Amino acid sequence: MTVSAWEAFWLIVRREMRLSFRRPEQLIQPLVFFLIVTTLFPLGLSLQLSLLRDIAPGVLWVAALLSALLSLDFLFKSDADDGTLEQLALSGHGLTVIVAAKTLSHWLVTGLALVLVSPIVGTALGIPVEAFATMLVSLALGTLTLSWLGAIGAGLTIGLRRGNVLLSLIVLPLAMPLLIFGAGATDRAISGTNAAGALYLLAALCVFTCTLAPFAAAAALRITLE
Amino acid sequence: MWTWFYKLASPPYVYGVAAALMPWFLGLALLTIGYGLIAGLGFAPPDYQQGDAFRIIYVHVPSAWMSEFVYTTMALAGGIALIWRIKVGHAVAAASAPIGASLTLLALVTGSMWGKPMWGTYWAWDPRLTSELILLFLYVGVMSLRSAFEDPARGDRAAALLAVVGAVNVPIIHYSVVWWNSLHQGATVAKLGKPSIAGSMLWPLLSMFVGFMLFYGAVLCLRLQGEVLNRERQSAWVREAIKS
Numbered sequence: 001m002t003v004s005a006w007e008a009f010w011l012i013v014r015r016e017m018r019l020s021f022r023r024p025e026q027l028i029q030p031l032v033f034f035l036i037v038t039t040l041f042p043l044g045l046s047l048q049l050s051l052l053r054d055i056a057p058g059v060l061w062v063a064a065l066l067s068a069l070l071s072l073d074f075l076f077k078s079d080a081d082d083g084t085l086e087q088l089a090l091s092g093h094g095l096t097v098i099v100a101a102k103t104l105s106h107w108l109v110t111g112l113a114l115v116l117v118s119p120i121v122g123t124a125l126g127i128p129v130e131a132f133a134t135m136l137v138s139l140a141l142g143t144l145t146l147s148w149l150g151a152i153g154a155g156l157t158i159g160l161r162r163g164n165v166l167l168s169l170i171v172l173p174l175a176m177p178l179l180i181f182g183a184g185a186t187d188r189a190i191s192g193t194n195a196a197g198a199l200y201l202l203a204a205l206c207v208f209t210c211t212l213a214p215f216a217a218a219a220a221l222r223i224t225l226e
Numbered sequence: 227m228w229t230w231f232y233k234l235a236s237p238p239y240v241y242g243v244a245a246a247l248m249p250w251f252l253g254l255a256l257l258t259i260g261y262g263l264i265a266g267l268g269f270a271p272p273d274y275q276q277g278d279a280f281r282i283i284y285v286h287v288p289s290a291w292m293s294e295f296v297y298t299t300m301a302l303a304g305g306i307a308l309i310w311r312i313k314v315g316h317a318v319a320a321a322s323a324p325i326g327a328s329l330t331l332l333a334l335v336t337g338s339m340w341g342k343p344m345w346g347t348y349w350a351w352d353p354r355l356t357s358e359l360i361l362l363f364l365y366v367g368v369m370s371l372r373s374a375f376e377d378p379a380r381g382d383r384a385a386a387l388l389a390v391v392g393a394v395n396v397p398i399i400h401y402s403v404v405w406w407n408s409l410h411q412g413a414t415v416a417k418l419g420k421p422s423i424a425g426s427m428l429w430p431l432l433s434m435f436v437g438f439m440l441f442y443g444a445v446l447c448l449r450l451q452g453e454v455l456n457r458e459r460q461s462a463w464v465r466e467a468i469k470s
Contacts, residue, residue: 152391156384160374169370170388173363174395177402184405201405205398216391219308223383 008093009101016105026074027109031117034067038121049126056125057186060135061142061179063121064114068143069168071110072150075102076221080158089225095218103151103217111143127190134189134199141202142182148213149174155220177205235312238463241454244447251444258437266430273427279343282336284430288438290333290354293361294396296326296442300368301393304386316382317457319389320372321449325442327365333358353404360399364392378457 003011020027041059042052052059079085079102088098118139119132127135153171157163185198233239266284273280300322307315337355338348349355368385375381458464 152387156371156388157374162374166367166370166374169363170367173360173367173399174392176360177395177398180402180405201402212394216387220384220387223380223387 003093005093005097008091009097012088012098012101013105013108016102017109020105020109026071027113030067030071030110031113033070034063034114034117035121037063037066038125042125053126053128053190056122056127057135057183057190058179059125060118060121060127060139060186061183064118064139064143065146065172065175065179067114068111068146069150069171071106072147072154072167072171073164074110075106075151075154076158077154080225085158085221086225089221095221096214099151099155099217099221100214103147103214106151107144107147111147112140114143115139127186130192131186131189134195135186137199138182138185138195138202141199141206142178145178145202145206145209146171146175148209148217151217152213152220155217155224158221158224178202181205235310235314237314237317237454237458237461238467240314240317241451241467244450244454248444248447248451251440251447255437255440255444258433258440262430262434262437266427266434270427270430276344279340282340284434286333286336286340287431288434289329289336290358291435292438292442293326293330293333293358295439296322296329297361297365297389297396298393300326301389304389308383308386308390313382313457314454316386317450317453318446319386320382321446321453323365323369323372323385325445325449327362327369329438329442330358330362330365334362353400357400357403360403361396364396368392 038059041055045055046052076085079088089095091098115136118135122132122135150167150171153167153174156170157167160166181198181202185195185202188195188198262284267281270281272278300319303315303318303322305315306312307319334355337358341350341352341355342348368389371388372381372385375384455464455467
């Protein structure tokens, strides 16, 4: 029975989703990390909501990037350890399709969950409700872009002993534009000015990485898997 | 027509070319850097706004420019090595990375030394300084990735891919940082207007540019010889080259 590339894509997405929901700790741990990191800032800085509101976009975005980075460890690791990834690579479907399916489903369970939790964190940091829409959209675009960038990094560091630190070292410099535009958009929404420019730039980065990163990540896997 | 290209893929040939070119690059680099330093530090008139402090541009600007040039060279060499499976490309990229990282560090240090008398602080989150810092992080990432693999061939290819991905990102990072700073303008740095530069200031600077470029060529040739010898240490021609 032959399976088209499109069918293979959805089969992998469904498999990944099913696996993730059977191991809910993988889903929950990055979210708890996100909550803990954002709790650290008020403890370390000040209890005043007025001050927190000034730094809220930065805190929120740095915490979101770090938490998304933490969850990248799950992206290929278990499949690489038990040989599933090699079987997928040998299945005859392009590695690009496989990588795209795995990354998209990874974002659906980690990135999207983080976006859904962010209003709680936003409220705690004093972000007004009017700014929530911008915050949610910017985080959704930002975490998706980070997942694509992270897929390249995760592909390059598979099988390395100290891969996790190296992964952060590689991905964080590439993710800095996301932080700038994402925190910028949220900042503007809080101050009530027009955030559309920053959101458009984030969307552009998202489309850019969606189209190119699967190929780069597949090339990375081809180097590290063989 | 393509024979020169094929020749460049042969390690012994590249080793020979690098050995032959090295003294020329080094001699010319010493000449141009020597002229640039003497004319720039000794004879160029002090700037009407910045006084003698402006003279650091004779080191700062060429090193900042070269830091980007070396990154581009590294990414191109890595890309060529990945696409056509030319091992010498990996040797060029591996030899270039520490040079580029050092130049980036030099640009950052001289930049902050210039910042102290001009801005009153060693570090300001100026867009150019910040994107230079991110460039340093990219270099460190590429170098650490290369050394993290036990199999050097795999490390080479992983580092080459990362260098190419980074090269695509460098302009994005640069413009995002510029844009970010324009958001926060006001509290930060008072921008100094770019003075139209006088000839007596310009010629030493151009000479320094050429000198830094030649110096990179000389150090690259030297490091490339080492890289090629190390990578080909099992082959017969290396044993002969070392004997002679």
